[in-house]
Amino acid sequence: MVRATVRWLASSAALLVVVTALTFVLTSIAPGDAATAILSSQSGSYTPEQVERMRHLLGEDQPLWARYGAWLADLARGSLGTDLFSGQPVTEIIAARLLPSMSLVVGTVLVATLVGTWLGAVSARRGGFVGRLVDVVSLLGFAVPSFWLALVLIELFAVRWRLFPPGGYVDPRDDLGGWLATMTLPVVTLSAGAIAFIAKQTRDAMSDVLAQEYITMLRARGLSERSIVYKHALRNAAIPVVTMLGLTLVSLLSGAVVIEGIFFIPGLGERAVVATGDHNLPVITGIAFCFTLVVVTTNLIVDLAYRALNPRVRHS
Amino acid sequence: MRTGRWRNALTVALVAGLVLAGCARPETDRQGDDRTLTVVSVIAPQTLDPAKTAQNNAWLEQLAYEPLIVRRSDGTLRPGLAESWHYEGDDNTTFVLTLREGVRFSDGSELTAQTVVDHLTYVVEAGGQMAPFLAGNTFTAVDDRTVRITAPAPNPDFPVILTQDYIIGGVIGPAGLADPSILGTTTVGAGPYMLDPAQTVAGDHYTYVPNPHYYDPSAVHWDTVVIRIITNPQSVLNALRTGQADVAVGDPATVTAAEQAGLTVASALFLWSGVVLADRDGTMVPALADVRVRQALNYATDRQAIADALFAGIGSPAHQVTVPDGYGYNESLANAYPYDVDAARELLAQAGYPDGFSLAIVTPQYQQLNLIAQALAQQWAQIGVDLQITDYANANQYAAEAFGGQFPAFMTAFGHIPIWMQGPSLFLPDAAFNPFKNVDPTLQALYDEAARASEAERPERDRAVIEYLTTQAWFVPVVMTGLPYYARDTVSGIRTSAQEPLLSLYEIVPAN
Numbered sequence: 001m002v003r004a005t006v007r008w009l010a011s012s013a014a015l016l017v018v019v020t021a022l023t024f025v026l027t028s029i030a031p032g033d034a035a036t037a038i039l040s041s042q043s044g045s046y047t048p049e050q051v052e053r054m055r056h057l058l059g060e061d062q063p064l065w066a067r068y069g070a071w072l073a074d075l076a077r078g079s080l081g082t083d084l085f086s087g088q089p090v091t092e093i094i095a096a097r098l099l100p101s102m103s104l105v106v107g108t109v110l111v112a113t114l115v116g117t118w119l120g121a122v123s124a125r126r127g128g129f130v131g132r133l134v135d136v137v138s139l140l141g142f143a144v145p146s147f148w149l150a151l152v153l154i155e156l157f158a159v160r161w162r163l164f165p166p167g168g169y170v171d172p173r174d175d176l177g178g179w180l181a182t183m184t185l186p187v188v189t190l191s192a193g194a195i196a197f198i199a200k201q202t203r204d205a206m207s208d209v210l211a212q213e214y215i216t217m218l219r220a221r222g223l224s225e226r227s228i229v230y231k232h233a234l235r236n237a238a239i240p241v242v243t244m245l246g247l248t249l250v251s252l253l254s255g256a257v258v259i260e261g262i263f264f265i266p267g268l269g270e271r272a273v274v275a276t277g278d279h280n281l282p283v284i285t286g287i288a289f290c291f292t293l294v295v296v297t298t299n300l301i302v303d304l305a306y307r308a309l310n311p312r313v314r315h316s
Numbered sequence: 317m318r319t320g321r322w323r324n325a326l327t328v329a330l331v332a333g334l335v336l337a338g339c340a341r342p343e344t345d346r347q348g349d350d351r352t353l354t355v356v357s358v359i360a361p362q363t364l365d366p367a368k369t370a371q372n373n374a375w376l377e378q379l380a381y382e383p384l385i386v387r388r389s390d391g392t393l394r395p396g397l398a399e400s401w402h403y404e405g406d407d408n409t410t411f412v413l414t415l416r417e418g419v420r421f422s423d424g425s426e427l428t429a430q431t432v433v434d435h436l437t438y439v440v441e442a443g444g445q446m447a448p449f450l451a452g453n454t455f456t457a458v459d460d461r462t463v464r465i466t467a468p469a470p471n472p473d474f475p476v477i478l479t480q481d482y483i484i485g486g487v488i489g490p491a492g493l494a495d496p497s498i499l500g501t502t503t504v505g506a507g508p509y510m511l512d513p514a515q516t517v518a519g520d521h522y523t524y525v526p527n528p529h530y531y532d533p534s535a536v537h538w539d540t541v542v543i544r545i546i547t548n549p550q551s552v553l554n555a556l557r558t559g560q561a562d563v564a565v566g567d568p569a570t571v572t573a574a575e576q577a578g579l580t581v582a583s584a585l586f587l588w589s590g591v592v593l594a595d596r597d598g599t600m601v602p603a604l605a606d607v608r609v610r611q612a613l614n615y616a617t618d619r620q621a622i623a624d625a626l627f628a629g630i631g632s633p634a635h636q637v638t639v640p641d642g643y644g645y646n647e648s649l650a651n652a653y654p655y656d657v658d659a660a661r662e663l664l665a666q667a668g669y670p671d672g673f674s675l676a677i678v679t680p681q682y683q684q685l686n687l688i689a690q691a692l693a694q695q696w697a698q699i700g701v702d703l704q705i706t707d708y709a710n711a712n713q714y715a716a717e718a719f720g721g722q723f724p725a726f727m728t729a730f731g732h733i734p735i736w737m738q739g740p741s742l743f744l745p746d747a748a749f750n751p752f753k754n755v756d757p758t759l760q761a762l763y764d765e766a767a768r769a770s771e772a773e774r775p776e777r778d779r780a781v782i783e784y785l786t787t788q789a790w791f792v793p794v795v796m797t798g799l800p801y802y803a804r805d806t807v808s809g810i811r812t813s814a815q816e817p818l819l820s821l822y823e824i825v826p827a828n
Contacts, residue, residue: 083500085363168555
């Protein structure tokens with residue numbers, strides 16, 4: 001157990017270093033730089049001398065390894081640097097936007113899990129017309145562009161029927177009902193595609209499990225089909241589904257940026273896009289660091305779920 | 317049994333969640349007695365520092381930083397933090413302000429003439445977008461309430477520069493001037509409101525609450541003002557239609573939908589959109605050095621077609637870098653470059669480019685500038701000009717490359733402003749919109765004459781400047797539009813005019 005923990009910590013730390021170092025490298029080779037971005041936003045025109053002075057102020061005239069080292073030193077002190085334009089600490093920027101992003105992502109994964117596994121189980125159990133109908137509905141969710149679905153949902157449920165707000169975000173600590181209301185349409189939008197993936201994965205895994213001999217034995221013992229499917233088979237079919245859920249969550253971290261824009265949710269994805277265009281390196285690196293932490297945490301949860309679902313993994 | 321218990325628990329949770337979500341009305345359909353004003357801006361500020369922020373962030377600044385002089389919606393000026401002002405002498409170089417008594421900043425500190433001097437000095441030193449309007453000036457605190465500004469050259473537009481439209485007239489308090497690093501994320505002003513950082517998420521929404529030290533409490537109409545940043549035009553419209561917002565900066569693409577939705581739409585002609593032919597010396601594209609080539613591009617532009625296609629009902633052809641009733645507008649040049657492909661080809665041939673040439677251009681995506689560029693590419697192809705478009709969704713990236721001189725031409729939307737102010741921004745050697753630093757002695761002389769002119773003579777001098785820019789074809793103005801604003805019927809005071817096309821937050825009051 002101790003060895004596994006140490007291994008996990010070491011691999012997570014290595015991943016964090018690789019991702020943040022890559023962020024530095026990629027930002028430095030992208031066209032433009034923060035110095036010209038700041039000067040053009042402030043005054044529009046600037047001289048080469050002003051650019052050099054600004055680059056010196058920002059430390060951009062230092063070698064890349066030195067700047068990365070300085071960032072790591074700040075990290076050791078609990079700081080992710082400050083926004084190059086406003087001076088706001090990156091930790092504050094992330095703190096303000098993490099909950100909206102995670103609300104969207106985790107909410108989507110939860111909804112997709114519940115609906116996707118149910119659809120997949122129904123499809124595997126019933127087969128025939130019902131199974132094919134479930135397949136078509138799932139695929140529709142995958143095929144429909146999320147931005148189009150978002151606009152349709154907003155027009156119907158927000159503008160015409162006034163059931164939900166068209167966007168924005170309410171902190172659940174201030175108003176739980178408001179938070180649910182603002183999250184409903186974006187989560188439904190993002191879930192549509194994820195449900196299709198999970199339903200398909202669940203159906204395939206369930207089909208394999210339901211063909212196993214021990215299932216035949218359970219039927220022979222007189223257990224109800226519902227009990228066989230949901231109590232015995234689903235548990236064994238869940239492992240590949242759990243893998244899919246982990247991948248879905250990770251992809252949603254950055255994939256939700258379009259939905260964040262349409263629903264004007266103050267998320268990290270949207271902030272990262274703006275920071276990238278501005279070459280705002282501290283913000284970009286801080287968000288990349290945060291996303292990587294979410295990824296390693298997700299992997300840990302997935303591993304723990306494997307152990308809970310599969311005794312063989314638990315004892316290996 | 318266990319399965320049934322779990323299923324029941326899940327069902328209860330689902331129903332409870334739906335009930336909570338359905339019962340909640342966080343921001344929609346607010347009633348008339350709600351004293352929260354929500355306005356939508358489409359561009360997020362990179363900083364809240366008044367000396368460094370861009371002009372399009374004026375709303376975020378005017379709430380907390382009342383300017384020395386306030387421009388009303390009809391274009392007339394009224395006292396702000398200054399109760400009176402005048403020029404000394406007749407050469408427009410010395411401007412004197414008398415400050416209002418009893419003004420305090422949001423932290424309780426007093427407004428004095430020295431504070432104003434320190435503020436103006438900081439504005440110049442910070443080197444922001446508006447700094448050139450005050451560069452080289454001397455600022456003096458004559459006494460505790462009197463400030464004298466002495467300019468090295470005539471400046472007839474001090475009163476306009478010091479209004480809320482250009483932000484820098486909004487005085488920063490001593491605490492902010494002592495530590496400007498705090499100004500990026502908080503406010504230290506003497507305006508009717510102040511920023512509440514605890515209720516603010518930078519880049520998403522900015523919450524303002526009343527300034528307890530404001531000198532005129534009767535002018536504070538709202539308990540809270542929220543400025544929300546929404547970049548998607550359809551999302552802006554949805555926010556208004558559902559009551560999540562009261563007022564918004566509109567977009568030409570959604571004006572018709574806004575009118576159909578029953579929203580108030582206020583718009584006064586303000587912007588000309590078109591091409592800045594920056595490389596007039598021919599450094600990157602030799603052809604642009606010839607005035608005949610630049611005129612040819614103007615003749616090859618079917619402005620009416622672009623206006624009809626992209627700005628139906630809200631835009632009209634522009635031939636000058638100003639608008640009707642705007643500064644320097646010449647009635648005689650209203651149709652300076654009628655669409656004439658043959659004339660364009662003839663001019664190109666005379667200039668030695670019968671087969672045309674290639675021209676790289678950079679454009680942002682706001683105000684449909686990228687779509688105008690695409691239309692121009694098709695039109696100019698008829699005269700052999702191959703327009704190669706670089707299109708940036710990130711406005712800062714576009715600005716860095718356009719103003720950095722990386723392209724011989726760039727698209728822009730430019731508001732009509734006084735000619736004296738237009739020079740340092742648009743066409744003088746150090747102007748941001750003149751990245752190749754073109755120098756033209758004739759233009760400089762015309763500009764200087766206008767700066768020295770008396771108030772009676774200035775309109776004619778301004779027209780001479782615009783006429784020169786038009787005949788020399790420094791630009792290809794394509795279409796002029798207003799800056800539309802949308803509002804719900806819960807508010808009133810939504811007024812703009814040709815003299816003040818920018819909506820002032822000071823005049824917005826509850827409808828009841």
